[in-house]
Amino acid sequence: MKLILGDNQFFGVNHSNLAKAEAYRHQFSEPAVVESFIKGARELGVDEIFVSTHPSADDLVSFCNASNVKIHPAIPYAHAMNDLAAAQGVVRLIVQRFRPSHTDLFKLILSYLLGNGLFTPKSTVRRFVNSELNLLGKIDNKGTLFLNNVFTDLIIGAGCIEFFQYFTSVAKELGYKPGFVTYNYNFFQNNKFHDCALCVNYNLRGFLSPSFDEVQELKKCYEVSVMGVMGSGIYDFDEVLRDLNRLDPFGVVYGTSRLERLKKMKEELK
Amino acid sequence: MYGLGRMGITHLSHTQGYMLSKGLNCKFDIIDPSLKTMRFRPIRKNINIIGRSSIHDITDYDYAFITSPPNRHNENLREAIKVSKKIFIEKPAVIAVETKQQITENFPDRKIYVGYVLRKNLCVQKLKDLCNQLDDYEIHIDLQSNIGLNEVSGWRSKLSSGGGCFNEFGSHVINLFQYLSVKTIGAVNPIVMEDSRFDIDTGQGRLTGNWCSDVRKSMYHVRIVSKDTTYYSDLQYIESENGYYFNPRQLTSVLPYYMRGLDFALQSKDFLEGSIDENDFYDALTTDTLMAKVLG
DSSP: OEEEEOOGGGGTOOTTOHHHHHHHHHHTOSHHHHHHHHHHHHHTTOOEEEEEOOTTHHHHHHHHHHTTOEEEEEEOOHHHHHHHHHHHOHHHHHHHHHOOOHHHHHHHHHHHHTTOOOOOOHHHHHHHHHHHHHTTOOOSSBOEEEEOHHHHHHHHHHTOHHHHHHHHHHHHHTTOEEEEEESOHHHHHHSOOTTOEEEEEOOTTOBSOOOHHHHHHHHTTSEEEEEOTTGGGTSOHHHHHHHHHHHOOSEEEEOOSOHHHHHHHHHHOO | OBOOSHHHHHHHHHHHHHHHHTTOOOOEEEBOGGGGGGTTSOSBTTEEEOOGGGGGGOOOBSOEEEOSOGGGHHHHHHHHHHHBSEEEEOSSOOOOHHHHHHHHHHOTTOEEEEOOGGGGOHHHHHHHHHHHTOSSEEEEEEEEESSOGGGOOGGGGOGGGTOHHIIIIIHHHHHHHHHHOOSOOOOOEEEEEOSSEEEEEOSSOEEEEEEOOOSSSOEEEEEEEESSOEEEEOSSOEEETTSOEEOGGGSOBOOSSOOSOHHHHHHHHHHHTTOOOHHHHHHHHHHHHHHHHHHO
């Protein structure tokens, strides 16, 4: 089981306590503190990290490159997309991030005029992925390229399944394993995407989480990692560790602001 | 669906995702003046952009969603009540008194929900339970938004043109205050009312909001002050001075389709399944009145 360092703490995120989130933000406001944490994690043997395309993620990526940490980018950064859509409108967002190539634009118009409706062209997916990855700068040690849950789940609902097919293809072309973060794991159980990774929220209480058995089923088709295992710090650490060792996922994404917690997690996970 | 902007796309996606999770297909007709050039052909096999005149051909839509700009809500609701029994309106409602009267008199069976999503927040529901057990209390709500005044352009940035932070998210704060209050709300007196921030004295507590931009996402701070204790919540958890603690992550929660946060997913599920508290619609109309009172 791999231990993958989460990035929430570096960007001041805690989903269960906004005051803690602000405390994280202050703790990691200096790049030197982030750099030291990454080095410390590397010394503990934690050599993989999950990085969202947060506006200030480029420093984090540089420190990870310097320590030869494998990076799993998660795109897009949902808050930035939502804020952009709120401030500038959906049309401008689409033009900025999803503009298709001229050939695909012609195909889109033709498809529409023939009554076949609009579709997601591959050039659109490529532009979107490239523009998001550019926010992170150069990545030396490439892992899995994840589509984050807000976007994955929006696309599932919108019914644009072709987006996922093109995403897997574009990710592979760029040297990444394709992956999806999702809360709607049943969709991926019913629609198989080969050679992909999944990252799902998982916890002991069943709060927006698949059951133990459902994870076992998902593991038959996907490289399954779990996140949110500590419930932003409200679950019992030892109980969570026992459960994870029984669950045996491919990876555990764990964000913490304390190296000693990371050390304990690393030592206890089988 | 009236309006296919940011919230229109979100509701379309959630509705279809929910239906697909139940093994059902759905079809959407969209009325959006900015997409009028797309009325010629379906934009997806199950999504059509239609003209306003075409809507009367079908009078039994399962649902109607009003996700247009607020100044079109009233006109769209008057039309939607004729073609659908379940209607969702994004907040703020901005519905005229005559429309309310028309609904009461001619369409009493319509189930209408206004998207004050915080009512579905599990901490807010728990706070409501706690408030119901108190004799007397004050409610203080502070909201800080992650979008700064300088990041918002056009009419949205100015209170005088129908924007500003009060119009942008003041309705959420006032509606939440109504939900948690057991008293009839009388005074709502503005102490500060600027483009970037507001401060309102309600006589039962203070409501404040600020476009401060230095938080990652919008942050609510709710304090319920009673003579025995003070409950504090950021809507992620609740704690009190006397040791009370509640966190929704302690609960089991399974949804057929999840998107855009638990509050939003619960709101959409309840609407689609018809679990609508009719008081919520009338409370939303009161929110309109209270906002108008604040703005003078």
